[in-house]
Amino acid sequence: MAQQLRPSKPADKQPKIDWSRRQEAENFAETVKLFRQGKIDHDMFRRYRLQHGAYGTRMTDDYAMVRIKVPAGQIYPYQLEKIAQLSEMYSIGSAHFSTRENIQLHWVILEDVSEIMQSLADVGMTSREACGNTVRNVMCSPMSGVCKDEIFDATPYALAIAKFMLRNPICQGLPRKFKFNFTCCEKHGMIRIVDVGLLPQIQEIDGEKRKGFKIFLGGGLGNRSFVGHQLEDFTPVEDLLYTSMAVIRIFDRMGDRKNLSRNRMRYLVDQLGWEKFQNLVLKERAIVKATQSVIVKLNIDDSVNEIQRPISVTDESTSIPDGYARWQKTNVEKQSQSGFNSVFIGLEAGDITANQLRSVADIIRDYSAEGFARNGFSQNIVIRYVHDDDLTSLYSKLLETGLAKSGSLTMASAVGCSGTTSCNLALTNSHRLAKEVQRKFLELNFDEDDDLRDSTVKISGCPNSCGQHQIATIGFYGGGGRHETNMFPNYTMSLGGKFDEDATLGHHTARVPVKRIIPVILKIIELFKENKQPDDTLAKWIDRVVKGNESSKITSVEDIKKAIAPIIVPPKIEDEPDFYMDYGSDTNYHTVTGKGECAA
Amino acid sequence: MCCMIDSDIPIINSKILREKLQENSIRIVDVRRDQEYQQGHITNAVNLPLAKLLADDSPEAIQKIAQDLGISDETPAVIYDDTFGALSSRVVWALQYIGHKDVKLLDVTFSQWKELGYEISTEVPEIETATHSVKINSEIMATAEYLEKVKENENVVIIDNRERLNYLEQHIPGAINIPYRTLATDGKILRTKEGMKTLLKNRGISEDAEIITYCGSVGTLSGLAYYALKSIGIPNVKLYVHSFKEWKSLEKPIDKQENANYWDLSAE
Incomplete structure (x- = not known):
């Protein structure tokens, strides 16, 4: 087998934003202690715990699920390696990729959560505001930046909104959770089923091409589901933050804080009627703009990501591994950048072992020209900027680690x-x-x-x-x-x-x-x-x-x-x-549930 | 105690061992399988595949193993493995159990030793057999009977060192779970002292408690936990060496996390 040595690998890419705040880990450990000593009541502790991304676990107070936020789904190899290690140390040896681009560690002993937070801070990550009545993880289509149908890349805007909202006093105690989704195109995002959904647009105003969004408000899935309404024809990027703040302020002021089952913003929109809600938002936006004591702006980092085909040992052999054609057909999308592909790695219901996480980290380093990956919307991982010539070799690596399941982009990935x-x-x-x-x-x-x-x-x-x-x-x-x-x-x-x-x-x-x-x-x-x-x-x-x-x-x-x-x-x-009997059970079925925390 | 600093803590730093490598007075024991040992081991190390000790771990058998390896009552011994320190811990514990006073756990695995660039060799040293006494150190051992008797005591903490899902599925009533993976740190088989203390502090485990560790069957993973606790100077630690396998075979009570299908979250 002829092998060709390309120049040595570049160092790991570093994320541009550090989401962590180390002090929160120590505070969390202290607060757990006070709770165990009975010095903090149950409800107050639960709110605090959720604010920090630790969700309750079925039928027990002893365990938590730690939801690690991954804004815009951007995840770096050494972060995956850290999560692999944490899953073995404090969880079940597997991690879970969610439908909202988070990564979850289940069955963590409550007293160990602070250790996870410490370690996440080492790699610039946080679980803060991943649960609770806050702005949850800001999602962005995994194809943003590489989608053939997109008008511009929304990723820098998604990251800027995430950065602005995280730990921001305006959204620490909302009536209920609040979700932003950015997309590249209608097909790849889920913009009409969230509180705020955003689709990039360009409009010519006075002969000048201006970036902006179509913004959809008041959608959401739940016991009662609603499809979002489009706020206006075009919202220029300069108004993105003011619009977001206006919507959050209205929800904060008028949302239902009493009826726990009807307190998402979509119920407010439904109750007021769309036109009234729309008017309120537009007026509130004018007030937000007019009454700032200092200029509040989003910090948009739209510097171009370096794209450099990683350089490692290439397998020059011409043999194509079994199953490649089927996998390629059902897991790979061509990018708008010629010669590059986005590879969707399917996980069974989002679950992945610690060793597989480590393999994915290596594969990103060896094959992705952008040096990081994106969490998808369907409990999957997307490795982008994979060169045409590297696809078969990447497939072989996935086979070795048990991640070469076909059908990621099809009905098979339930x-x-x-x-x-x-x-x-x-x-x-x-x-x-x-x-x-x-x-x-x-x-x-x-x-x-x-x-x-x-x-x-x-x-x-x-x-x-x-x-x-x-x-x-x-x-x-x-x-x-x-x-x-x-x-x-x-x-x-x-x-x-x-x-x-x-x-x-x-x-x-x-x-x-x-x-x-x-x-x-x-x-x-x-x-x-x-x-x-x-x-x-x-x-x-x-x-x-x-x-x-x-x-x-x-x-x-x-x-x-x-x-x-x-x-x-x-x-x-x-x-x-x-x-x-239910799946996974050898005894007759009966319903058992505990108290939900969505409404805490 | 010719070479060991702080002999209460039976763990030796790899750098210190390296400096002492040429002193023939130390017996270094590699507890991997024979083939692995033959392919290369720490210079001057002899081989004791763990299976040999587990085949018969009566005090007399351990005594014979020590003597055959040339370990007398006075011979300083250092044990290592390539299985995150769990196998070597079990051997250190066995030697301490028959009363050996100067045996240490190497704080890195063989792979980590190699990564450090330290000396390895394929040469097999000559062994002169030695004489070793048996003075049972019963304080470090817990039997099922003992565990059952003390487990309700307020000052007793029982730690299960198996992986989380195994613990959820079944464990000794009242035991808490610290999976063995929690005990290591990057590049070493054990956490830093500070890290270990924080873990216990968060869990509300007093350093004055009597702590009993156990794992699946032979006391390897819990052996590692035993030394993790010893590494921060906890005085009263015992290893329930025959662990959960024996507990179950004796049909002792078992607890389980009910009403949840946690196994289905695993991607294994």
């Missing part, structure tokens, strides 16, 4: 929230179910089927929406069902959800027992295959069915219900005991 693996609110093991669905889909080669590619499966373990089931082509949320005297995990299925420019919430279709979910999905795919048009996709077909625009044998959701009805009939417990 999303599942943490469910009963760690969450107090969960009713079902949605996390394991997502893994089971993914395994089945890959076994059936669904990832290679172009008809299914643009569809999604997303699963939540309760009616809340961490698994984002409402925007899935086929979405599920967990609950309990009963047959005779026995309970079984029973999911509510919704069809036809979308998060692009026609953002639509899924249509509740049927309740499906957990052990029938895979057969039901397969049945729906079968119906689609029998009735589809040439060049049709599952997502388009379901969209027509849900909207009553389909003219084949299946014309409505009712027809789908009829077709799956025989599959979902509960069997007698003695005929099929497994039906009454």
Whole structure:
């Protein structure tokens, strides 16, 4: 095997922003002690804990989940190595990539959280305001800067907003959590399902091309979900901060602080009506601008990232590893920069071992010309600026570390929230179910089927929406069902959800027992295959069915219900005991939940 | 005690050992497998594959092992491995258990020693057998019976050193969990003293407590914890050497974290 030695590797790229504040770790340790001694009451401690990114754990006060914020999803190799080490020292030896570009460490002993914070400070990271009634992690599309359809790169603006809001007094005690999503284009972001969603635009004003955004307000997923409204035709970048501040000030002043289940901003928008809310924002923005005692500005760092193809030992052999074509088709996107690709690494429901994290760090160093990676929106990692000539070699490395699963960009990569693996609110093991669905889909080669590619499966373990089931082509949320005297995990299925420019919430279709979910999905795919048009996709077909625009044998959701009805009939417990058990459990199902913390 | 500073703390700094390498009076013991040892070891080290000690860890068997390795009551001994110090800890503990007074745990693994650029060799030293007595040091050992008797005592802390998921799944009632990975620091098998003290302080563990460590089956991971605690001078530490495997086989009570499917969060 001929090997060619390229010049030696450059040093690790360093992030431009240090998000940490070391003092917070010591304070946290002290506060835990006071709480254990009974000197701080439970509610006050919980608020403090959440503000610092430590979430409660299922049925216990002894453990926490530490949510590490990754603003705009930008993550550096040595940060991944640190998280690998922390997962072994203080967690379960695996870490979890969330749907909001955070990285989570589960089952951490509360008394050890401060040690994690200390170590995060060593690599410039923080968990501050990753939970609680604050501005949560500011997301940015993993394709920002490399997307073929983007107008300009929103990343510097996402980072600037994150920097401005972190620890800022204006957002430390909001009525409820508050989320910003930036995107490159409609397809790659989720701008219409958050409090503030931002899409880059350029408009010519007085003969001058000016950067700005389309801003969407008041969207969000949850027990009741809403699609965001566009504030105005065009918001120039100079108004980005003032608009953001105005929205936060209105929410802070008028949001519902009493009714815990209705205190996200989307309920305020719904209650006031969009026009009234819109007017309030525009007026408030004028006031914000007019009443500043000092000029408040975003610190936008739009210096160009250095792109340098990393230079290591190249494998010159011409043999292409098994499975490469399938992986390449379903995990790699061409960038707008010629010769470069973005590689999506799929994780089962977002989980990755410590050793795999270390391998990813090495792979970023060896293959990414920008020297860092991005967390994706679907519990995945995106390594960008990979040269065409390096793809096969990168694939071999992923194979070695067990991360070469195909189907990252397809329906096969099902999303599942943490469910009963760690969450107090969960009713079902949605996390394991997502893994089971993914395994089945890959076994059936669904990832290679172009008809299914643009569809999604997303699963939540309760009616809340961490698994984002409402925007899935086929979405599920967990609950309990009963047959005779026995309970079984029973999911509510919704069809036809979308998060692009026609953002639509899924249509509740049927309740499906957990052990029938895979057969039901397969049945729906079968119906689609029998009735589809040439060049049709599952997502388009379901969209027509849900909207009553389909003219084949299946014309409505009712027809789908009829077709799956025989599959979902509960069997007698003695005929099929497994039906009454959740995945990952060998005892009969019963619902157990603790108190949720979303509303703390 | 010819060479060791602060002999209450049975840990030796790699730099100090390196300076002493040529003194034939120290017996350095490599506890990796024979093949690994043959491919290169710390200069002058002899080999004791851990499996040999585990095959029979009666005091008489340990005595014979010591004698065959040329370790007399007075021979200073240093033990190392390449498994984050867990295997070597178990051997240091065994020698201390039969009453050896000058045995130390090397504070780095063989890989870390190599990374430091320190001397290694493939030469196998000649061994002259020695005579070693047996004076059982029962204070450092906990049996299942003892553990059961004292576990409710206020001043007793039981530490489970297995990984978090194993602990959640089942553990000795009342035990707390400090996974063995928590004990190391970059480039050394143990935390800094300050780091170890902070860990205990955060966990509310008093340095005056009687601490009993255990792990899965043979007292390796918990052996490392034993020396992590000793490294900061904690006086009363015991190793429950036969650990959770024995506890289960004796059908003693077991606690479990209920109503959560934490295993499904693992990507293993």
